[in-house]
Amino acid sequence: MTVDLSIVVPVLNEQESVACFVDAVTPIVESLGLRYEIIFIDDGSTDATADIVCGLQRNDPHIRLIRLSRNFGKEAALTAGLDFSTGAAVVPMDVDLQDPPSLLCEMVARWREGYDIAFGQRVERRSDTGTKRVTAGLFYRVFNSISGHPIDANAGDFRLMSRAAVDATLVLRERNRFMKGLFAWVGFRSIAVPYERPARVAGTTKFNYWKLWNFALDGITSFSTAPLKIWTYVGGSVALIALIYTAVIVAQTLIFGRDVPGYASLMVVILVLGAVQLMSLGIIGEYLGRMYMETKQRPIYLVKDTAGFPPSQDRADGQFVPRDAVRAAE
Known part of the structure; x- marks a missing residue:
């Protein structure tokens, strides 16, 4: 089946959020009249996240699951989702619904107008703590002042990308990945889609300030000397x-x-x-x-198993373990 829109969703111990996400996203995408797939990347969850996705997949052929062999981090999981996506447009999203599914309509409209990238830009972050708002603003100012490829302030991974933009991003196979920087580096015609960032619908964030500090350090060292x-x-x-x-x-x-x-x-x-x-x-x-x-030159990630993908999508490009190889090992 040819896919118009691939929605890529990295998850880590999100058993409370997965079903809510599918219930919120499905009617909006179907209202657009697009053929679509929702790709969940289980980044080494230790709860029932993968089982819940598999249960949803049995009743919904649009749902796909990629299980990584361990926790590789969100950037690697997002890369896996982009690798497996086949849509003419691809949208990375957070499962906690802080990336509003209603924004997909405007992003698709901008894509149909000819834009390669329509990125969500947060104009209000009341759901974040004061400390996080201050440190985030400081990071964007520092990064953009020293980097040769500035990123848009208050723009995360939530964006619609054309197939050309996705393929260009996937050419970049560096191991220390800062996806917002990679998205900015490849260029292409872009437009901001402003929105107010709501609170999580369920579960808790998997980031703490130490992880955010290391994430910022990765971003700065990856794109500036x-x-x-x-x-x-x-x-x-x-x-x-x-x-x-x-x-x-x-x-x-x-x-x-x-x-x-x-x-x-x-x-x-x-x-x-x-x-x-x-x-x-x-x-x-x-x-x-x-x-x-x-x-x-280690691979960015390794796949333990997949569900919901057609056999023709199994690939052996050196960046992940093919499903057949996993079965043979078992």
Whole structure:
């Protein structure tokens, strides 16, 4: 069956949300008159998420399931969904319905007008905590100020992409994935679709501030070398200050016969320089670690099993384990 619209939904321990999502999305997509599929990617859930999706799939041929062999992270799960999608347009969505299904109508309308990407842009985030709103705004400002490929502020993964935009994104097979940055990097004709972000309908978020910090760090290091370059200027500034201070000490000693400052001044200089060196080494280490992961060329994800896909969609392109191989191993 030819598919017009693929909806890609990464899930992790979302047994309370899956059925609600299907009930909310199905009537809206059917009202558009499009042939569609809903692809759930189970990213190593330990609850009944996969079983619930399988139960829904038995009664609804539009539902597909991809089960990854373990938890690879949302970015890898989203990549798996894009790999398996066949629609002329593809929409990644969160299962918690904070990405309003009603927005699909406007996104499809923009796609029919000729836009390759119609991305959801949050104009109001009352459902987020004050801390998260502040840190999110700070991240977008920092990222866009140092990256050569800025991303749209308050735009997440929720967007409609044409098949051309999806195929271009899938050419990028880097292991440390920051999907919002990849979506921006490929370009194509885009338009914002503003919306107010509601609260979750069920379950709890799987992100905490530590994960969000690492996610932001991945994004910055993936799309900018500014953190590396800045230490050239920091080092040059510290060296200049040290040279001036040295000249002052020498002058004082020659003219006034004063001794070099004592223990306290020496310790301050040593600690400051040591801190600068360790910070610079830490930044270099972040980039070096990511280079190390890329050189190993491990697959982005591995598939444990699939359900609801036609046999013709089983592929062996080196990025996932084909279903037949999994069955043979079992």
